Amino acid sequence: MREIDENHRAIAGLWLPLVTPFRDGALDEASLARLVRHYCEQPVEGLILAATTGEALTLDAGETERLVAAAAAARTRALPLFLGLSGSDTRRLAAKLEATEAWPVEGYLIPAPYYVRPSQEGLRRHFEALAGATDRPILLYNIPYRTGVAIENETLLALAELPNIAGLKDCCRDPQLSFDLLCRRPAGFSVLTGEDALFHGALCQGADGGILAAAHAETRLFAAVRQALLAGDRAGALARWRPLFELARLLFAEPSPAAVKHWLWRTGLIDSPEVRLPMTGVSPALAGRLDAEIVRRGTLAAAYQRLPSLPRGAERGA
Numbered sequence: 251m252r253e254i255d256e257n258h259r260a261i262a263g264l265w266l267p268l269v270t271p272f273r274d275g276a277l278d279e280a281s282l283a284r285l286v287r288h289y290c291e292q293p294v295e296g297l298i299l300a301a302t303t304g305e306a307l308t309l310d311a312g313e314t315e316r317l318v319a320a321a322a323a324a325r326t327r328a329l330p331l332f333l334g335l336s337g338s339d340t341r342r343l344a345a346k347l348e349a350t351e352a353w354p355v356e357g358y359l360i361p362a363p364y365y366v367r368p369s370q371e372g373l374r375r376h377f378e379a380l381a382g383a384t385d386r387p388i389l390l391y392n393i394p395y396r397t398g399v400a401i402e403n404e405t406l407l408a409l410a411e412l413p414n415i416a417g418l419k420d421c422c423r424d425p426q427l428s429f430d431l432l433c434r435r436p437a438g439f440s441v442l443t444g445e446d447a448l449f450h451g452a453l454c455q456g457a458d459g460g461i462l463a464a465a466h467a468e469t470r471l472f473a474a475v476r477q478a479l480l481a482g483d484r485a486g487a488l489a490r491w492r493p494l495f496e497l498a499r500l501l502f503a504e505p506s507p508a509a510v511k512h513w514l515w516r517t518g519l520i521d522s523p524e525v526r527l528p529m530t531g532v533s534p535a536l537a538g539r540l541d542a543e544i545v546r547r548g549t550l551a552a553a554y555q556r557l558p559s560l561p562r563g564a565e566r567g568a
């Protein structure tokens with residue numbers, strides 16, 4: 251049976267897979283520090299560095315290390331940092347995990363191996379080996395449409411028995427499978443959705459939170475959806491969610507994170523919207539829609555003030 255390490259807090263609430271700012275081809279540490287300081291003031295429970303949104307596959311080892319060090323140094327509160335690590339060679343990935351032992355991160359987000367399409371037994375043994383290579387908590391990441399292989403619920407439940415397999419970032423895009431997992435998961439195994447447009451639905455099914463690139467924008471409002479549900483205010487949650495659903499779709503209208511970076515650039519949080527190839531910047535048409543939405547939301551923010559307020563302290567997280 252799973253033993254929950256007292257040091258491993260349950261992972262819940264709104265987590266942000268932070269973009270990696272670039273300027274003139276290099277890691278932009280000034281923008282990174284500005285971003286981290288900004289999100290330290292928002293109701294987020296943690297940051298994930300070098301995940302999909304962080305364009306991890308374009309970072310070299312030195313840049314990833316600098317990214318982590320700079321983000322950790324910029325924190326103005328004890329905001330947990332998780333590191334995205336991916337790979338399709340179990341031995342090399344375990345070595346990468348060990349190499350980050352002294353880095354200032356609290357845990358890892360690790361997707362299924364991509365391209366090679368292993369069996370469920372292969373997936374189980376892969377993650378068992380990784381769990382054995384660190385004492386830190388690991389969030390599994392099931393995103394079959396990116397990796398080419400699904401981690402099935404039976405495999406997830408077997409892995410959930412390991413003490414440092416702390417939970418799942420769920421991007422299976424099948425609400426029935428997600429609900430089946432939520433019904434059968436052991437205590438202490440967190441499930442957070444990584445499907446931005448499904449955030450409200452996942453919370454209603456019992457998910458613990460979300461890891462959402464779209465929450466770079468309107469962060470407080472994303473957090474408020476969950477807080478309203480926790481407070482039993484279903485109508486308030488839905489009222490807050492409707493405009494966020496449209497925003498999430500807009501920010502994913504073209505391959506992510508180009509739109510998120512455009513938004514952050516236009517709102518002054520990063521100095522450049524640069525992405526690294528093979529990702530490309532937003533099209534002129536999407537840039538126009540994003541700019542119009544940024545302007546429109548200036549007005550929307552006022553409308554939110556008129557919604558019934560949440561219980562005291564609720565917006566800060568559970």
Ligand SMILES: O=C(O)C1=N[C@H](C(=O)O)C[C@H](O)C1
Nearest residue numbers: 267301302303444461462463
């Ligand atoms: O950065 C991530 O990791 C995220 N993954 C999902 C994806 O791969 O598209 C989306 C989520 O918002 C962030």
